[in-house]
Amino acid sequence: xxxxWKWNRPVTVREVLEDLQQERSIAYTTVMTxxxxxxxxxxxxxxxxGRAYRYEAVSTRAAYAAALMNDAWSQSDNPAAALVAFxxxxxxxxxxxxxxxxxxxxxxxxxxxxATQNTPEDARGPAGR
Numbered sequence: 001x002x003x004x005w006k007w008n009r010p011v012t013v014r015e016v017l018e019d020l021q022q023e024r025s026i027a028y029t030t031v032m033t034x035x036x037x038x039x040x041x042x043x044x045x046x047x048x049x050g051r052a053y054r055y056e057a058v059s060t061r062a063a064y065a066a067a068l069m070n071d072a073w074s075q076s077d078n079p080a081a082a083l084v085a086f087x088x089x090x091x092x093x094x095x096x097x098x099x100x101x102x103x104x105x106x107x108x109x110x111x112x113x114x115a116t117q118n119t120p121e122d123a124r125g126p127a128g129r
Contacts (some may be wrong), residue, residue: 001056001061003019004016004035004038004055004057008057010052010056011056012049012052012055013032013053013057016055017031034080043058044058045058
């Protein structure tokens with residue numbers, strides 16, 4: 001999925017293969033099988049192009065990460081304690097990004113003195129810029 005997200009456009013098995021081969025030796029059939037498995041699981045959609053397929057992520061990496069965090073949090077028997085522990089693991093930059101995200105999620109009407117609407121890109125904080 002990392003390779004599919006990396007391009008943020010439909011990719012072929014050949015493109016993923018060539019990218020991976022810059023780091024290690026891997027077979028075309030292995031990449032083809034993994035992308036087919038991702039398609040079967042609903043993580044990517046594919047469209048025929050000649051005798052091959054182009055694969056595209058169904059969701060963004062951010063949406064996937066958010067779903068993982070939500071799933072982990074909802075399985076906790078003590079969600080508040082889980083959040084406190086999670087916050088304790090964060091760097092200062094991550095905590096600042098979280099504060100930015102909360103302000104964005106609350107909307108400008110809840111932020112005194114804020115005249116413009118923030119965009120999702122603003123939520124990345126200093127580390128993501």
